[in-house]
Amino acid sequence: MKTHIAFAMVVALGIASSAAAQSWTPPADAQRCPSKWGAADQRGAGNHMKPETVLRATRLIRTGEVFELGRVLKTDMPFTPGRRFEMEVKRTNMNTGTNRRGSNEEIVFSEIGQVGVQFDGFAHQTIGDTLYNCVKVADVATRAGFTKMGVEHVGTLMTRGVLIDVAAFKGVQMLADTYPITVDDLQGALQRQKLTLQPGDAVIIHTGWGRLWDTDAARYIKSNPGLTTAAAEWIAKQDPMLIGIDNGPVSVTPDPDPNLNNPVHQIALVVNGIHLLENLKLDELAARQAWEFALVVQPLKIQGGTGSTVAPSAIR
């Protein structure tokens, strides 16, 4: 089956077998460090966040429409194994006072940086013992957060967002369960949509997988269509601010190469310092062909955090 897929790709893409491409090997430290943003850099592609980037995004706001790309945080949403979202309402007593004020709040117990629609910071992933820019985990990890690369350094991101609708390009509502998105898929979809990427963009991939979020959590988690390593590296070369997608791993899962485990997370976060935005709700953007917009996301400033659950939006 794997051979067959590889063969189909060879035919379809007119390139040498990409089976080899999936035999991805993490670059050695010397090859990837210092990062192009400097040896002390902690922001990676977040450095694209400049006034002109904001203004470029602002110019795309023409109708005032806001698309919610976030999802409801709840106990029974899909989770990567080992994560959860437990919540308990606290109905506190009436306060003293003639104004009879009651106050409610909630306790939450959750891997809050890595549940729901989530933004990945650079403390989240490693190649071996090091993070982005070859920061050693052992040097920066404490029980209560990372002393470098924490998500609190990111801040509001506002940039041009481009939806690459790979599902539509392939003529389906949802890509197949383990469909590997190739460079040709990305380029073909962009061509169909008459769009080109620019440095600093938020590159958002629509696979259609998100329609399982509320209907079939087990299938949503089990596998997913996603980027091949070649596709991820091609996007990285376009120099985006972030990569977003409507699944959790971003990488096609399981990887076509059984020896690899989510290499796209490493390509984006560790090798290139590009943030990831996962589990996005993209159905309305796709249905409305809202392919270009101001993408706004405000990661929580969790001190030393690896990421943040977020409620981003696309505005046009």
Next chain:
Amino acid sequence: MKTHIAFAMVVALGIASSAAAQSWTPPADAQRCPSKWGAADQRGAGNHMKPETVLRATRLIRTGEVFELGRVLKTDMPFTPGRRFEMEVKRTNMNTGTNRRGSNEEIVFSEIGQVGVQFDGFAHQTIGDTLYNCVKVADVATRAGFTKMGVEHVGTLMTRGVLIDVAAFKGVQMLADTYPITVDDLQGALQRQKLTLQPGDAVIIHTGWGRLWDTDAARYIKSNPGLTTAAAEWIAKQDPMLIGIDNGPVSVTPDPDPNLNNPVHQIALVVNGIHLLENLKLDELAARQAWEFALVVQPLKIQGGTGSTVAPSAIR
């Protein structure tokens, strides 16, 4: 003693006594329900969030500057008693795979809707047994969230933000520990800044209290300058989308009337359906005299939640 304080204020501020104004009584249900937004409404002043509101805010973005109004979430930030932010880093083992991928995440235990810079939804506060629009707490509260008025219904808010710099108007960097902000203060500050409020605005009050956030958590929590009931009612009449401030209670604390306990929370959330945005970091906006901007905030979609910790921004 109370009379004495009121007298001192009259002398110091040269205005008529506001002691009477603080003898606030919550309006009866019949007086405040149904809300002006309709008997079934759950959005309150969030209904101001319309395309034209977004466009109005967008037109204020001229330089692309982003001011971070959020604060770092950490264990030792100031908390309302009974709340906390506990975090533990989980350094998970290497995944299998030749790509040697390591993955980190964090567990958080927190009253996450009501810590740090926080956005208040309508399930947060009551007058007696009812929320905004006279929804009975007993009818909508479950162990795991509120079936109505949950913060998941809010979504991205983007509107014109106006900073009312009361501290600057009073000629101080920080208002005194229990300073009661009056209607005259608000009107005087706006006049000084040559600004007027419009329906749907985010009205942001600068008291200077936020400078204690990182330096003196005990004092930050103990009392605070804040709105009198009259000032809050005056703002409510201007029909804003939300009220923001650089302290936690919004109300002056303790209340000049010892029989009242944070009446401003009730005036805003319960009586008028106006969201609150608390503990904002406003020092840069004030220092730069950035008084008018696009205010963007993306509350987490906590199902049935009373509020959300947020990382809002002001863009101009």
Next chain:
Amino acid sequence: MKTHIAFAMVVALGIASSAAAQSWTPPADAQRCPSKWGAADQRGAGNHMKPETVLRATRLIRTGEVFELGRVLKTDMPFTPGRRFEMEVKRTNMNTGTNRRGSNEEIVFSEIGQVGVQFDGFAHQTIGDTLYNCVKVADVATRAGFTKMGVEHVGTLMTRGVLIDVAAFKGVQMLADTYPITVDDLQGALQRQKLTLQPGDAVIIHTGWGRLWDTDAARYIKSNPGLTTAAAEWIAKQDPMLIGIDNGPVSVTPDPDPNLNNPVHQIALVVNGIHLLENLKLDELAARQAWEFALVVQPLKIQGGTGSTVAPSAIR
């Protein structure tokens, strides 16, 4: 339908209908307060815990055999809805030192007083607004525990334990899913076992339901054989220190009277001040006919807690 079930029971068990007995009404405050242990009492039947009680139990220890009545605390054990046991191992880094000491610990998030094999204190249950001895919940509840009736006051309990093997008396390994245990069942079982109860005993009921704990959590929780109100009141009249059983509710569930919700919890904890010990592992005691023993249980001293998960044992 209810009549039909009652009729079937009459036929099957050859006893008079107990339907009337289940039309239980909670006694008025004046009928149940002050408790027989005094108006200020917080210990209830825990007052039986005296040196002579310990010595009486000690004399039953003849072989030194210890039966573990506790169960393993784990994420996937049966839970009353709304409770959970979440645990995460913390592998802390090596400590400095030439002795290369590593240290591991775990974070637990759980309704720890009310999960697994659990001991119920008097803050756990109410009739209307009051606890045991007519203490008003509103007077003693704080966010962080109860100022009276907390489980920290209980301490080690060691007393004569008597296993009443109702399942064996009925000639089954496990009573049926909604089997209501009657006074006749208890008396018949004791007669068969040639045992009589004494004041201060730990009365332990074997229904066989515990065999579902590890095999069918859904069925374990859905319903259970348990005490009728008449049976519970009969046991209370025997003046025990505590009542233990191999299910969670103690009461037969659902109650034969559809208007009642776990009245046995109220009869024991609120009306009579008798502690409950739930979800006990009793299979070995029953199989070995170890009907009389020293029962030892050490509730955690959770300040202001409603109960405690425990690992009790029977020693003989």
Next chain:
Amino acid sequence: MKTHIAFAMVVALGIASSAAAQSWTPPADAQRCPSKWGAADQRGAGNHMKPETVLRATRLIRTGEVFELGRVLKTDMPFTPGRRFEMEVKRTNMNTGTNRRGSNEEIVFSEIGQVGVQFDGFAHQTIGDTLYNCVKVADVATRAGFTKMGVEHVGTLMTRGVLIDVAAFKGVQMLADTYPITVDDLQGALQRQKLTLQPGDAVIIHTGWGRLWDTDAARYIKSNPGLTTAAAEWIAKQDPMLIGIDNGPVSVTPDPDPNLNNPVHQIALVVNGIHLLENLKLDELAARQAWEFALVVQPLKIQGGTGSTVAPSAIR
């Protein structure tokens, strides 16, 4: 400096210098494995728990007096840094039913295996990468517990307890802040008390440090009198079931050898497979000279847990 301290001790205590003893080096794997209890053993000194051990302890129960050795679990008790006990009462709504049953429970967030009076299992400590019996941490650690050496395997321990009152032997109520307990101290105290240790005993050390538990948490944690490595190794040679003490580390802290970090934890748990019982409340035992008793402790059966908070007792 170290020499100076050692000299001072020689003078003050009139014993030979024990400085050399503290230059402890963890034994190599080959020296300590397999354990004397067998290569597959997970119980260590818990193997002493046999019927005859229980009977031996039972014979010490002559008056029926119970001494509570546990402490109240609360948010503001002393903690090893990085641990906590957070609790929130859940007042659940009235249940349906004419019996008006209300139900309360609590959520707890805590390093529950390692807070308060705590029992240490063998998954808690390592020498380098291995636990007791040279089990590799990497082979048995999962996110949710250890697959071997978990505290759920321990069960009720009941054995002869012997209080060694070192404080009384030294003529003080509380040993000094960094007092190193020597072999001579232990032997001298036993001689004074006219007691000898037997294999399988619970050896309980009274330092008096526990009187700080409720009065000075900061000092309680900062340092403590405790066992030297030589003293710990001497106790280990007596072949006890467990070692208990009225402080957290058991080891004298800081260690007289600045290169060592709590070597006694390793000597007991990793090298010899002897459980530890920490932060015990021993004041009443000491005041009453209750030196010999039945020690009973029931560790929670936390699946794969490193330890358990407990509420042990001494019965005589």
